[in-house]
């Protein structure tokens with residue numbers, strides 16, 4: 001049947017912000033059952049000794065709505081190494097400190113290369129492609145070292161305030177292990193320094209970076225810590241406006257285009273949400289204006305993203321229709 005008005009859509013447009021008709025506990029339960037059938041897929045991040053032997057029999061998922069309601073399933077309260085998810089927290093702090101001047105130090109384009117790649121840095125004279133690849137996160141770390149008297153404490157305070165928990169901290173074993181096996185990050189930081197785009201001592205920048213990667217949090221903490229990106233920059237957990245509404249939209253855009261590295265296109269296609277992954281197996285995602293989510297499964301695919309975490313988010317957008325597209 002043709003639409004009544006020429007040019008009008010056939011389907012009535014649903015209010016994409018209305019989740020009252022969704023049975024979220026049931027949807028999470030279905031995803032949990034499906035994921036557990038597939039335990040064993042992927043492999044842990046074996047280039048960091050402390051993460052190499054994490055068993056592939058854990059899955060957690062949590063979401064936090066705009067109203068602060070929490071839904072969770074599986075191992076959503078088991079802490080894990082947040083790794084590169086911390087890059088969302090640090091870029092938020094750096095944008096708060098420098099505003100758009102940050103973009104003179106780091107670009108905001110997808111890289112199409114692995115998260116630890118150095119290849120574009122020489123062509124682009126020490127300006128990393130985006131703040132979510134390791135090179136960009138090292139520049140962001142340097143910005144925070146310049147902006148804060150006690151940068152590590154400032155980061156821990158920021159994450160604690162967003163998650164609403166005072167006992168969040170770094171896992172020293174993971175941080176030490178990262179330093180011991182951190183050949184690429186050490187090379188990257190020194191290479192950027194040679195272009196003058198790191199201003200503080202390289203070792204201090206690396207210490208900060210390894211600390212941020214080694215923060216230990218669970219799915220509920222992480223979903224809460226991203227709630228401000230679902231609420232126009234307002235963090236319901238702390239009652240603070242963290243960044244402007246415009247800036248929170250832009251951080252979501254960065255996650256969409258670069259949050260899952262050289263799989264960002266596939267992620268947009270398969271999941272359809274801004275997301276940020278870490279090699280600890282966590283992935284956070286945002287449904288703008290609706291909710292923030294976190295999934296965790298430690299087996300990674302070849303791009304370094306949680307294999308079943310990605311599957312879980314794919315099923316979530318399929319079952320709820322909550323893709324941004």
Ligand SMILES: NC(=O)CC[C@H](N)C(=O)O
Pocket residue numbers: 082083084085115116134178185213277278279280304
């Ligand atoms: N993608 C990631 O989570 C990478 C973080 C890891 N600590 C590294 O620097 O290699």
